[in-house]
Amino acid sequence: MTTEQRARSLGVHVVLIAYSLLAVGPILLVVMNSFKMRNAIFGSPLAPPDAATFSLIGYEKVFRSSHILTYYSNSLIVTLVSMALVLLFGAMAAWALTEYRFRGSTALALFLSIGIMVPIRLGSVAILNMMRSAGLNDTLTALILVYVAQGLPMSIFILSEFIQQIPKDLRDAARCDGVPETRIFFEVVAPLLRPAIATVAVFTIVPIWNDLWFPLILTSSDSTHTVTLGVQQFLGQYITDWNSVLAALSMAILPVVIIYVILSRQLIAGLTSGAVK
Amino acid sequence: MANLRIEHLHKRYGATAVLNDVNLKIEDGEFVVLVGPSGCGKSTLLRMIAGLDGASGGDIHIADKLVNTLAPADRGIAMVFQSYALYPHMNVRKNMTFGLKFTGVPPAERERRVTEAARMLRLDELLGRYPRDLSGGQRQRVAIGRAIVREPAVFLFDEPLSNLDAALRVSTRVEIANLHRMLKSTIVYVTHDQVEAMTLADRIVVMNKGCIEQVGRPLDLYYAPANLFVAGFIGSPAMNFFEAKVAGVEGACARVDGPGFRSFDLPATSLKMGDTLTVGVRPEHLARREDGSFTVEGVVELVERLGESSFAYVRRADDRLFVAEVRGRQTPTPGERVALAAANRDVHVFDSSGLRVSSPTNT
Numbered sequence: 001m002t003t004e005q006r007a008r009s010l011g012v013h014v015v016l017i018a019y020s021l022l023a024v025g026p027i028l029l030v031v032m033n034s035f036k037m038r039n040a041i042f043g044s045p046l047a048p049p050d051a052a053t054f055s056l057i058g059y060e061k062v063f064r065s066s067h068i069l070t071y072y073s074n075s076l077i078v079t080l081v082s083m084a085l086v087l088l089f090g091a092m093a094a095w096a097l098t099e100y101r102f103r104g105s106t107a108l109a110l111f112l113s114i115g116i117m118v119p120i121r122l123g124s125v126a127i128l129n130m131m132r133s134a135g136l137n138d139t140l141t142a143l144i145l146v147y148v149a150q151g152l153p154m155s156i157f158i159l160s161e162f163i164q165q166i167p168k169d170l171r172d173a174a175r176c177d178g179v180p181e182t183r184i185f186f187e188v189v190a191p192l193l194r195p196a197i198a199t200v201a202v203f204t205i206v207p208i209w210n211d212l213w214f215p216l217i218l219t220s221s222d223s224t225h226t227v228t229l230g231v232q233q234f235l236g237q238y239i240t241d242w243n244s245v246l247a248a249l250s251m252a253i254l255p256v257v258i259i260y261v262i263l264s265r266q267l268i269a270g271l272t273s274g275a276v277k
Numbered sequence: 278m279a280n281l282r283i284e285h286l287h288k289r290y291g292a293t294a295v296l297n298d299v300n301l302k303i304e305d306g307e308f309v310v311l312v313g314p315s316g317c318g319k320s321t322l323l324r325m326i327a328g329l330d331g332a333s334g335g336d337i338h339i340a341d342k343l344v345n346t347l348a349p350a351d352r353g354i355a356m357v358f359q360s361y362a363l364y365p366h367m368n369v370r371k372n373m374t375f376g377l378k379f380t381g382v383p384p385a386e387r388e389r390r391v392t393e394a395a396r397m398l399r400l401d402e403l404l405g406r407y408p409r410d411l412s413g414g415q416r417q418r419v420a421i422g423r424a425i426v427r428e429p430a431v432f433l434f435d436e437p438l439s440n441l442d443a444a445l446r447v448s449t450r451v452e453i454a455n456l457h458r459m460l461k462s463t464i465v466y467v468t469h470d471q472v473e474a475m476t477l478a479d480r481i482v483v484m485n486k487g488c489i490e491q492v493g494r495p496l497d498l499y500y501a502p503a504n505l506f507v508a509g510f511i512g513s514p515a516m517n518f519f520e521a522k523v524a525g526v527e528g529a530c531a532r533v534d535g536p537g538f539r540s541f542d543l544p545a546t547s548l549k550m551g552d553t554l555t556v557g558v559r560p561e562h563l564a565r566r567e568d569g570s571f572t573v574e575g576v577v578e579l580v581e582r583l584g585e586s587s588f589a590y591v592r593r594a595d596d597r598l599f600v601a602e603v604r605g606r607q608t609p610t611p612g613e614r615v616a617l618a619a620a621n622r623d624v625h626v627f628d629s630s631g632l633r634v635s636s637p638t639n640t
Contacts, residue, residue: 167362169361170364172327172329172356173356173358173362174364175328175329175349175350176327176329176349176350176354176355176356176376177350177376177379178349178350178351178379178380178427179350179375179376179379180379183379187375188364192365192366
């Protein structure tokens with residue numbers, strides 16, 4: 001390695017490390033302080049918990065005084081069902097739009113891509129009215145419907161790109177083999193899309209899990225609140241119970257991290273190696 | 278096993294015609310090779326037989342059944358792709374049986390067919406492996422195996438050997454020939470490699486620009502090409518062409534003359550004084566001999582030595598190059614002046630539209 005290359009790689013690493021610290025720092029602070037007593041949180045916010053300051057009071061209060069488990073399962077249900085639907089419909093739509101030419105296919109592709117450019121929150125009022133008149137107010141179904149609509153455009157866009165990379169001979173071979181079109185999609189194409197599906201899954205899950213806006217306007221009772229909304233009850237106008245807030249937030253982070261770790265294993269390239277040539 | 282009949286087949290993409298009025302009859306059990314330069318429409322024709330591409334006009338019959346509107350799976354064909362197109366997430370056994378599940382073949386029968394095909398193609402040890410763990414030749418055999426287990430009426434091969442290295446190509450070629458002998462099935466095989474075409478085919482179909490130029494047995498195409506294109510395409514190195522003119526007509530004989538070679542007589546009544554002709558002679562038919570009717574002279578410019586023979590690039594008086602294959606040890610040296618001759622039957626004369634006229638007779 002020449003001096004110039006070394007300097008350049010050092011520079012790159014400095015930037016990346018700085019960015020990592022910036023991204024991970026606040027999360028570490030939240031997790032660290034969730035295990036401390038109230039005084040220690042304010043006294044020395046940057047210190048890790050030690051024997052004197054360690055306390056589980058935040059977690060105790062969260063479990064005792066709120067419906068945290070309900071929130072948790074609500075969040076899980078909404079996120080996982082939305083993800084499954086986004087992936088299923090997204091992959092199917094991407095397949096249809098790339099594989100088949102039909103009347104209006106270009107217009108349909110354009111229509112679906114509008115969703116990438118226009119934020120769904122612009123339609124909040126309309127969505128609220130729609131859900132109310134459909135009788136879906138204060139249900140998890142309402143949230144799932146909104147999140148599927150929110151996630152579909154991007155997932156179709158990404159998956160279309162990946163589907164185009166699957167060798168055309170493979171689909172032709174399956175057709176010559178007598179495999180029905182639906183089975184070609186589910187048994188030949190979909191398995192090869194696994195890395196892409198993992199990518200889309202991560203992109204879909206994180207904003208849904210973290211979303212505060214739609215639970216806030218679409219759900220009103222404890223039984224339909226999600227974790228991010230549930231945490232808000234510890235943030236008062238006059239008193240904020242920081243122990244509980246930090247504990248609840250730490251617990252809210254956990255599932256996303258777990259899902260990310262699981263899916264990132266799927267992001268292995270080269271799954272198609274051996275298909276052709 | 279089945280015959281195949283193609284009638285007035287057309288294919289257009291927008292304004293561009295890819296196939297133009299293709300007519301072809303393939304007998305039951307015949308090995309037919311479609312050959313031609315890239316872009317000649319041979320792969321398109323194969324894909325249309327398979328049903329992967331639709332026709333713009335014309336009919337395709339397989340086993341005397343019109344298959345125009347049938348899906349690929351219902352046509353009784355199996356196709357082997359250039360890229361093998363193995364399912365990467367399935368092992369060899371699964372690759373071969375995957376399609377059979379959907380065509381109503383019972384499990385016991387599937388097993389029997391796979392075992393049979395694996396034995397035939399020496400894949401027994403590989404049945405549990407995945408495509409990524411196989412070599413190019415093994416993948417090609419799996420692709421062929423996947424076609425065999427379908428027990429199709431017609432096998433379609435789309436340049437199956439192009440991705441293999443030279444040595445493997447020769448051995449796989451022999452295997453395909455053996456396979457045809459064992460299965461006695463109808464095969465349509467696309468290639469741009471004329472050696473594959475010559476060695477494998479019962480009949481060769483030479484295509485150019487979406488049209489069939491000539492259909493015939495390999496040696497017929499070699500010894501009696503119907504036109505300039507076939508003459509130039511079949512044979513390696515390519516046939517030498519010499520410009521010529523009809524210098525005189527005497528009864529049923531035309532005197533052919535041109536720059537760089539000695540004039541000769543041609544039995545052709547239809548030719549007129551002044552008609553332009555092309556004389557074609559294969560490099561391997563030119564030799565240092567006295568008895569040939571066609572003699573061409575020039576100075577040797579370059580010699581390529583292959584061992585059993587050498588290619589001599591000879592420059593004629595009119596500054597054109599031609600190639601001669603010189604056998605044995607009488608290799609010419611660069612700078613040497615040579616006179617090379619060909620026997621009557623090895624001289625091909627084509628008229629101005631490129632069609633073969635005839636060969637000269639002894640005078």
